[in-house]
Amino acid sequence: MKAQAISRSALDVEWQRLQVIADNLANANTTRTAEGGVFRPMRLVSGPTTNFASALRAGTAQLSGVQVYGVEPIAGNVRRVYDPADPHADASGFVTYPEIDRAGEMTLMIQTSRAYEGDLVALNLADQMYSKALELGGQS
């Protein structure tokens, strides 16, 4: 796999991670999901790409980029607020909100954004190398 493809796979993963974080923050005040339950904050799990082809080639197998392993719910509590007037209140008058770690989400968002920037820089450097190699043999 070439350097540009590796950086591209990382851009994709970080972008998806950002979407998951945005989804968690956006649903901080969600009292009920479309399926009916309480919203669970999610976390994207990623790691080096492993596939059949790369497992066969042991030598350069590790240069395979990065991939999303899955989007898993994070263990966490719910926040119950007494508000009998709310249409989503249960029989005892409580509304259930997800307990979202906002500071944690923001920290992860900055980390993700930095990783994305780093991948872009790496991609630009790879571009620079390839375009330089294309100059070979040109008459100056």
Add this chain to the structure above:
Amino acid sequence: MNPLISAIVTKALDGLSLRAQATAQNIANVNSQNYRPLRVSFEAELAAAASHGEGAVEAVPLHVAETSIAPRGVRMDLELADQSATAMRYDALVDLLGRELSLDHTIIQGGQQ
């Protein structure tokens, strides 16, 4: 062109290209848990092979290896510095090869002005 120089430069370009891929892989996995950064080594072996002629240079292997000690994740700044240095050395070598080729071009065209 001196075939030994051509072989050395070509091998070094291969090595630097592989290192660019390894560094890209490290930067791509900056958020991966338990990831061990990859390192590419060939310079020492290439330097040793250079005095043993063209065949030895072409036989120099390019190693990709995980760092043996488990570090605390990938250091993005150091990886980007490595990536930048790799790109610049690659540029310099391509430039060198280009100049050698243009010398050959001049020689071939000699006296046909």
